[in-house]
Amino acid sequence: MASEQSAASILVVDCGTVLTKAVLLDRVSGAYRFVARGQALTTVFSPWFDVIIGVQRAIEQIEDITGRNLLDEQKNLVLPQRESGTGVDSFIAVGSVARPIRVVLGGLVPELSLSSLIQAVAGTYSAVQGEIVQDPNRRLSVEDQVQIIQASRPDIVCIAGGTDGGAVIPILELVETATLACSMIEEGSRPRMLFAGNAVMRKRVAEIVGGQVELHAVDNVRPSLHVENLEGVRAELETLYRQHHLGNLPGVGYLTEWSGVPLVSSAESFSRLIQYLWYLDESPKGTLGIDLGAVNTTIAAVFEGRLSLSIHGELGSVYGGRRIMDQWGAETVLRWMPTDISEEQALGHLISKEIRPGSVPEEMEELWLEQAVAREAIREALRTARSGWRASQAQPYSDFTPLFDPILVSGSVLAGAPRPGQVAMIVLDAVEPIGVSTLLVDTNGLAPILGAVAAAKPMAAVEVLDSGGIVNLATVIAPVGIARKGEVVLGVRVHYEQGGVLDVEVSYGSLEVLPLPTGQEAVLELHPRRGFDVGLGGRGRGGKRRVCGGLLGIIVDARGRPLELPQDSEERQAQIQQWLWDVGG
Amino acid sequence: MRCYVAETKVSPLKIIQRDRMLPAPGEILVERGERVDPVQVIGRAQVPGQFHIINVAQELGVTVRTADRYVKVKPGQAVQAGQVVASKGMLLGRSCRSPFDGHVTGTGGGRLLIEAEAEEVEVRAGYYGVVSDVYPKQGVGIEVSGALIEGAWGNGHEGFGVLQVTVKSPDKPLRSRAVDTSSRGVILVGGARLDMPALERAVELQARGIIVGGLVPELIDEVKKLSFPVVATEGIGTIPMSNQIFELLSTHDNREAILDGRFSSGWGARRPEIIIPLGAAPDTIQEPFHEDPLQVGDRVRAVRMPHTGLTGKVVEIPANMHRVATGSRLLVARVKPDSGDESVLVPIANLEFLA
Structure with missing residues (x-):
């Protein structure tokens, strides 16, 4: 090099x-x-x-x-x-x-050590195969615990529990059980053990394991009740994935x-980029990155400079569809279709795509289905990821998505969508952003690589970003509040930098697209009705924002939060079709 | 621009290497160079049985530290169901008994681990061929000379039997009236699809397998419940079987075939396959995969609607992208169908070599 x-x-x-x-x-x-x-x-x-x-x-x-x-x-x-x-x-x-790491988790309290372990593992290419818990409320017998490890055949057993200097005996019992289970697996196939619990116990843990299993110890994921430290476990699993799974x-x-250096995992690289975007203006809002792959959906959210990374296996655009339909019912996916399709037809299309994952839809029905799966894969990944976010001031409403700016989306289904309006609708339906956000779309597949580029050559990544390597799709304004459909809830005045003013009154339930081409700038003047919040200081408070143009200009999404779809299927399909037309999808 | 496409193997004669692995380390019963048939056992392994953990300290009411004193057995020792393995006191004292026949595999921490006798599992060759590799304690590689057809979807089962082609052309469905008493114990070969009455008839006559072009999604759950293999060569839906595949199967009508319906998608995807063992070995060693990019003259198959199952020759690869019905601009190839119909433009991403 x-x-x-x-x-x-x-x-x-x-x-x-x-x-x-x-x-x-x-x-x-x-x-x-x-x-x-x-x-x-x-x-x-x-x-x-x-x-x-x-x-x-x-x-x-x-x-x-x-x-x-x-x-x-x-x-x-x-x-x-x-x-x-x-x-x-x-x-x-x-x-x-590479194949994801198969993990069994062991902890003392589901809400503490185990919850922290789950968060730490979520940020790696891992598949959790089972959990062993020493919790009196869901106590498993030793046989049950051994059975879980034996049946799962994990690559690694991660054990946490006890604050530093805290609980001792239950952790040792957990380690004893895990060691016993691992020792029953033939040598050569035995899992590693990762201890991320009470740091004081490391020596005794090593004595119990006694060379029967390869033991690694990292920082306690819960050094005290109110402190979480996920990096040790995350880094250890990232290294295992990079060296043993990717590397082999x-x-x-x-x-x-x-x-000249080992491969970096795509999620690690992607998350570095999203973190960099936050540092560009250190906004009180968060930045959000969504990489919708064929197998995994990666969610990277940054609040106050802190990264929350989660990788959602089997929730990708190709292999996620059947899983979502199996787990939550076919209607979960099919409700996003603008045309009628039977469950069997949909299943047929999804299996066909799994058989030939590199193929592309040539017919509208298959395209709509692929985009419906994308919406639901992202929604489900976000639902899981949110439990690990500490959004603080970026989260004015606990039931809604935090304030994010920008939101960057990547992945073949999004980059390859025939019309930018379709990408916008996928993001608006799946993320349900609130306030004012810039939507960026990675049409050239740069997002998963620029983080790795930045690590080797920081200026290269910055300059590629500045030169439009990632495309500005639209500025979205999404007011939060309740009104009757058709009632005016927001006044928008656009002062174009190149001259001219555009005034629009936005009705509740509508989607409006206002022109602002790529390369141009404008100042937005927002006047929300009393009771409506556009993220400029609370309900009824307006203000000005300078925004840049994009492929779709400015989208005002006044459909309400949470987004509700009509129950009647014909009405729903017509509504989805209407929304697609509204944004040129 | 050089574009490479996926490929499906449809080969009239080929040397095929397949591994048969034991589920756990065990004993290999065949030697390198030995000829095997599908039912021949190539190895056996001991699969660990159930286990039981006896909490000696708790059951005898003693401390963990002193529990080992009361244990009456040693690691590695065989025990029988009901045998006392730990006890405290004499006649009226407490005791722990083994719940089944097995071995003591571990003691310590006030506990005793007893594992039941392992279950013996035999693995059969599954193919007619010659053992080409022996992986000590793990399994064998078998070299088969024959025709190979890769399928698109399978129901997860394996089997073998005599092929019986039941349709006159690859676009005809496999119907129940084509399944008669002569179909007992054979592998039925249909065309574009299979319907429920035909499936029921095949079960009734104890068919050994079914090969069709496409499988309608409504039948997937039913087909997964069967005990014999079902393979769809083209995919899910009503899809005529590719001419090349249909002709190859027809050529070998009434010949024995091995049907492997194991299928998985995602990481480590696995495609189902049909192998027709043939005595003669090919003159030349074939490349394991197509090395060249797509070119004019290549034989291809379309894999997505509206052209699914279409086979033909590439007659043109336009330099510019083409807008398809969805509005996407894609690299395409013009394909002249084998059927003689007008040539069509198909996205290159939706083509595969029939190699």
Whole structure:
């Protein structure tokens, strides 16, 4: 890898479960710009069994677009860039393609240590297989606990409990049981054990485990009743995923050789970007990032600089649909369809997509279904993620989404939506933002990689962002309050920087789109009716906000919070169709 | 721009390598180079049985520290159901008994762990072939020479039997009237779909399997309950079986086939497959996958509506993107269908090689 000082062109690949994407960034007129992207099917599974094949194919597409050779005849990446323009100066790889870590959690109190463990694990590529608890209210017998570990065949058993210097005996019992269960699994297949409980107990825990299981100890997730420390567990699981799951995939050796450093997980990289966006103006609002992948939905929320990251497995755009329908009923997904579709037809489409996850809808019915799944996958992921947020002043209403600005969305279903209005509707229906928010859409697949780029070359990430690498979709104004449908609840005056004023009165229940093209700016003057809150200091309080133009301009979403859909299916379909028309979807 | 597409294996003759693994480390009963048939046992393993933890300290009313003094058995010792394994006092004292026949596998902390005798599980070869690899204690690799067809969806079961093609063309559904007494114990090959009466008839006649082009979503739950394998070669819906697949199956009508309906999507996805064992080995070793990007002349299959199941040849790959019915602008290829119909533009993402 070229040194950071000299490195100019940067090639980044993101190996997802279904698609591998490659992005070329380079200096143009003295600043970094997004140059080109390519994508190919991920090739870690049959018949290829080698992740590098998909990477090479995605790079070939960049070669074809730019006319620049990046690979040599043996398809090795040329590093550093030659004078002829062949090759690149540096290479970075991120990924989410590996199997998630199978985890069993053990804790003393569900509301304390176990809850903290769940939050810590949620920020990693992990699948919780079971829980063993020493809680008197849901006490499991030793047999039950051993059975859970034996049946789950976890990669790791994470145990927490006791504040530092607090409970002793119940933790030791938990460790004893977990050790017993692990020792009954044949050597070579035994899970690791991660102890994140009462720090005073580490030595005794090590004595009990006694070399039967590989033991790691990290900071207590609950050092005291009111303090939570998730980073130790999160970092340990992130390392395990990166080194043993991603790192052991066939072909990953080439990627680490090219980059000189191990792969970074896509979620880790994505969350760094969302954190950076918050620091741009250190707003009292939060910033929200949603990466809707084929398998996982990643939610990164930042409040007062603190990141809450959660990865929701089996809630992606491809493999989430059937799970949501199985778990919460088909109507959960189908209620978002603007046309009639039977449960069986929908199931058929979803299975077909699972069989060929790289395929794309050619018919409207399949497109609407894919977007309906996207809405519900995001809604469910947010519902779970919210329990770990500490939004403080960004949360004026406990039942509604906190104030976020910006909201960034990424993922193939969103980036590949035929019309920007469809993306906006997915986000508005799924997130139900309140107040004034900027919606950003990652049309080039940059969001999951820019965090990793920033770690290696901070200015490159900043310059690519500044140059419009991520697209401004719209500014959304969503008033909160209750009124009758059709009643005027908000007056909006738009002072265009290039001259002219637009006055609009917005009725409750409506969606309005006001023009403000990309590249232009305006000052919004908002006059909410008494009882309505647009996030400018409370109910009935208005004010001014400078906003930038986007693909859709300004959207006023006065449909109410929480969003309610008509019960009657025909009426509901007509309403959803109307909303789509309103925003040009 | 170079575009690579997914691929489905439809090969008239191929060397196929498949692993058969034991569920736990065990004993391998065959040797490298040995010829096997589907029912032959290639290995056996001991799968751990139930276990029971006796809390000696609690049951005898003693401290954890002193509990070991009262334990009457040692780790590794065989015990029988009802046998006293720990006791305190003489005739009227307290005692702990083993709940089943088994072995003592651990003591300590005032507890005693007893595991029941392991259950023996035998694994069969599942294929006609030659053992090409032996993974000590783990399983074997079997090399099969034959035709291979990858399916799209399967109901999770495995089996083998004689193929019986029940339809005249790949677009015809498998109907109950085509399933008669001659169908007893065979693998039924249908066309575009399967209906409920045909399925009931197949169950009644104890069919060994069903192969169809598409499976309507309404039947998925029913088909999953069956005890024999069902494989849909094209996908979910009413979809004519690809000509290439139908012709290959028809060529081998009345020949024995192995039907593997195991299917999973997501991480580590697995596709169902049909293997027709053939004596002759191919002259050349085939590539494990298609290495070249999509080109004019390639044989492809469309996998999404409205062209699902269409097979044909690529006749043009336009350089520019094309707007499809959803409004998306996509890279497309023009495909001339095998049916002789007019050529159609299909998004490249929705094509796959039939290799």
